[in-house]
Amino acid sequence: MASRLVSTTTVAIGISLGLAAGVMAGLFGVGGGILFVPVLVALGLGQLEAQGTSLLAILPTVAAGAWNQRRYGNLRVRTAVVVGLASIVGVELGARIVVELPENVLRRLFAVLLFAVAAQLLWRARRSTARYRNSP
Amino acid sequence: MRLVAIGLAAGVFSAFFGVGGGILAVPLLILLAHLPERAAAATSLLAIAITATAGVVVFSLRGEVDVAYAALVGLPAAVGALAGTSLQQRVTTSTLTLGFAALLAGTGVWLLVS
Numbered sequence A: 001m002a003s004r005l006v007s008t009t010t011v012a013i014g015i016s017l018g019l020a021a022g023v024m025a026g027l028f029g030v031g032g033g034i035l036f037v038p039v040l041v042a043l044g045l046g047q048l049e050a051q052g053t054s055l056l057a058i059l060p061t062v063a064a065g066a067w068n069q070r071r072y073g074n075l076r077v078r079t080a081v082v083v084g085l086a087s088i089v090g091v092e093l094g095a096r097i098v099v100e101l102p103e104n105v106l107r108r109l110f111a112v113l114l115f116a117v118a119a120q121l122l123w124r125a126r127r128s129t130a131r132y133r134n135s136p
Numbered sequence B: 001m002r003l004v005a006i007g008l009a010a011g012v013f014s015a016f017f018g019v020g021g022g023i024l025a026v027p028l029l030i031l032l033a034h035l036p037e038r039a040a041a042a043t044s045l046l047a048i049a050i051t052a053t054a055g056v057v058v059f060s061l062r063g064e065v066d067v068a069y070a071a072l073v074g075l076p077a078a079v080g081a082l083a084g085t086s087l088q089q090r091v092t093t094s095t096l097t098l099g100f101a102a103l104l105a106g107t108g109v110w111l112l113v114s
Helices: A008-028 A033-042 A047-071 A077-098 A103-134 B002-017 B022-031 B037-061 B067-088 B093-113
Strands: none
Touching (some): A008 A047, A008 B022, A008 B037, A008 B067, A047 B067, A077 B002, A077 B037, A103 B002, A103 B022, A103 B093, B037 B067
């Protein structure tokens, strides 16, 4: 492992972007890895090491977020356990598929999926707003 | 059964791109499991905790986890997550949905260009 320059700048970048990733994670219910990984790579970690480190950084983030959401009565523990455990199986499956398919195909497939989900969410929000307006 | 499908999809997504499956789990919990927006986001956080714990174990066995760097970004992020979840209670559901749709579209564009 190459020696890393842990300067004040590194610490400042880590703290400020970590804070931003946490706000995004709490607001939208995501882990924050989408920001952690590029930040850790920029700070000098390799891609795999950044992914592993990001997973560890996600733990306090989601723990704090889930704890706070529980206080607001939004947390569905059983649902979360089923989704979380199934997701571990999904990671296993994904790791096997990922070696079979070219990466650019995967990227395009998932991009289309995300656009479709975004459109679906907006469509649903529009419909419920219309219903709300029409109700007395 | 739908919950299992949601978990599988989120897991496959995170295996491909090394990011958590939350970005997929939240909208699927809303669209398929019919959870309200805030409940979907809250539930996704706990589901991620379970998946990420398994991931941390696998990556640490390979020596690919840097605890100091994880603390450097993860501890401020925990503070941020407290702020983010509190903030979430104050924004309207439609603003939240718009923001999330923007996040999805942004990630989609990132997948296409990177």
